[in-house]
Every structure is written in C-alpha cells, then in structure tokens.
Amino acid sequence: HVQLVESGGGSAQPGGSLTLSCAASGFAFRTKAMTWVRQAPGKDLERVSEIDSGGSGTVYADSVKGRFLITRDNDKNTVYLQLNDLKTEDTAIYYCAMGRYSDSWRTRWDLYKFRGQGTQVTVS
Numbered sequence: 001h002v003q004l005v006e007s008g009g010g011s012a013q014p015g016g017s018l019t020l021s022c023a024a025s026g027f028a029f030r031t032k033a034m035t036w037v038r039q040a041p042g043k044d045l046e047r048v049s050e051i052d053s054g055g056s057g058t059v060y061a062d063s064v065k066g067r068f069l070i071t072r073d074n075d076k077n078t079v080y081l082q083l084n085d086l087k088t089e090d091t092a093i094y095y096c097a098m099g100r101y102s103d104s105w106r107t108r109w110d111l112y113k114f115r116g117q118g119t120q121v122t123v124s
Helices: 105-111
Strands: 003-007 010-012 018-025 034-039 046-051 058-060 068-073 078-083 092-098 119-123
Touching (some): 003 092, 034 078, 034 105, 046 068, 046 078, 058 068, 078 092
Parallel strands (some): 010 119
Antiparallel strands (some): 003 018, 034 046, 046 058, 068 078, 092 119
C-alpha cells in the first residue's frame, strides 16, 4: 500500500532554512508527480509546490516562489522541499502527496489516501 513519510520539520527563526523529505513506498514513485501542501491553524489547505515525475517540471505558490525549492530523487523514492528565507507565515503542517494538486483536496484532505501524516514547521 502507498506510504508517504515526511521528515525534517522543526523550528526555525525568520530568515532560516529547513529541508523537508518525503520517503515514498508502495507505488511506482518515478511515474508519479508529487505535491507538497501545507495547512496553517485555522486556514485552508494551500498548495506549496509540485514536481513532475521526471523532476524537470515544477510549480510553486506565489507565496513561496524564489524561496522554496522542490526536488526529487527517483532512485531513493524521495521528494524534497527546501525552505529558505523562512517567514512566520510559513508556519504550518507540511504534507507530501502523490499526484498533482486537486482543489478537491481542500475539502476532502482527511479522506485522501495518498498523503503523509505531515511534519510541523514553526517559524518564530
């Protein structure tokens, strides 16, 4: 079965950096696009970044463009999100998910099976 396990979250000061990892198993990782989303307390789910199966095509939310970098290693079945120049508004739980972002995730996130359990990022 599909398993996605995030790691690398923690606390950072504004302007600092963190690197998140998402280890995948149970599916053909190298054939799937991957997405990072985040959810801050009391706020809607927000797409942060996507990467295509080969790693050459990426998408970023305007709020993180130029500060975050998404990459993947298909030999290690892992997708990464490098968070640079962190801001207090980046505080959230960060999740990785299999596939391209869908707006339906915003109302059905708890039901989406192909996602990790999240890792907390706190910037203060």
